[in-house]
Amino acid sequence: MTNQTPAVYKSQLAKINDTYMPQIETQLRGNGIHMTEYQRTCVINSISSINEMLVKEGIGVKDIDQSNLTQTLMHVAALQLNATATPREVYFIKRNQKIKNGGGNIQVIEMGIEGDGNDAILSRFGRNVKTVHRHWEVREKDAFTYPGYAGLQVTPPTWQPTGEGKVIRVVYPIEYNDGQVEYFISEREDVKSNLLAHMYNNLMWDNKKVEKKQKIKEFAETHSLDEILDNTEMQEAGNISPAWKEPQSRESMIVRKMRNRIVKKIPKDFSNAYIQSVVETVEDDFQTRQLQRKEAEIVEEIKENANSEVFEPVKEETTRPANVDENGEIQDVEYSEVDSIVDSFEESSDPY
Template structure:
């Protein structure tokens, strides 16, 4: 009986604190949006409140809360600005966004920040709200191996629609989004199963970011030498080479040498749903969007995976003095940008709580 009372008391305290956080953060977000000529409507405010609840639950699962001194408050306000201006609802079913916690170092001290990602119908919602010249977004076609399918044909401005005959058997091999445009014409966004391979490679790459392979205790120690860093980078390159050598997505997922750097969200019963979600995201996220406000556009850009990758480097990479000789002509080789950021496997930096 006493345990039930204690649990009830904790739930009451959680709800009471959540109401306080909502009042404080909502006032702050509304003021910031007004500074950028944005007046939040009731649905946008509800999106922000739902996001706060989701973030609070995410922190609670880690034994943390918004008021913790090591909490990066800017990550909270950034997320609230993003979900409210982009109309992304954490309480929608299927969900449109998810939240994760991440530990990082700032000035030698460990901090906690929150991050958000799009899931489920999140990209569909963005397409409906902000897609250029879009009148209606049709339900996605999940085309399976044994289905009949004919690709659309394009002759000048004329489009012959794709043809899909459902068979209902086999893995989903492509996703098709039919779009009805404002001028009455139609467009079809198509993503193939093979297109998910780069997403998985980037996921593995990201999970290798903090891996030390036993060379040092932490990759971010100031005492890490260039030789040690080179050894870690060589090992990372070897693992990525193994992953890239596989011809298809399934062979990467089934390779025991790579299992350590692939999160549970890609495995077991989750595997097929993850692949379908990636195909859906790949199909719609590149379609042009008009946000009508530079601040809203910046909120969308902050969710871009390349932006997040650079921000991670800023947060985590130790500041090192690099000796450059100006007289030497140096040819810079651009590294491929990360395509996806997924759940990070825990090494010395336990970062991600879960992935939906």
């Protein structure tokens, strides 16, 4: 890495800010968005974060595809995601992208939304949402009572934390503009469907996938999330990633999945069509990129192992029903392969 004095480094960042900020502000204005000071702060923090990441890679901002970089910064500004918030709301990675028709490669930036970034989006764009209160992480030995309902009257849940045991549920108190407070709850066992989706996806190209899926299904019907993660046979059958099973990441993964199951499904209203398109683009592009990356890994593996082992042909499943709810969420976990790629990437590929 090139040694740089703080003064030189600061001067370079100032030049980068001066280059991109006017472009972003102009383009946002063209989409009906007048840039606020906080949006400027988010862009500046993102530029600093991206530049720091690129310096570690031994390259500079000028080496990145400029249209990609500008678009990424516009997405950050539109969603008001802060790369230096604690906890962080957005992160960035660099990757090579092939140019069609043999045009070589270009370097591009990918942005990923952290768990707290989803909270921030809900706070700003949640339908009639006034305040997203800090979520509760209820543990095994905590005293907890569920909310009660008598007509429109709600008896709030109670929680006495002890700090002992695994997190078994997450509760989001959401306050609306009319003063009503709703309590959205996700249980630890709800995450089993995310894990199964991850396991089924890993079997997508396995020549014994039908047999292995059946074995996983039968085991999952009578065992808990943690029993699946602790079972060596299931770990091997579903090729469970370290992000799910390793002690240092397992609990944070499960808590994050519980949080995401709540936050992503709460209705949102985007006052600006461009902002809505940004949210959809970030999510759709993220899913597409992971599918493309998965396919590239498979092709590379085939090349490396060509002629090394003979496989019996397996009849492919020709129908893949997908039950989709009103929010566009796939409910049949057996076929939610795109979601599982995104879920596993969110936890395992964060370089920080």
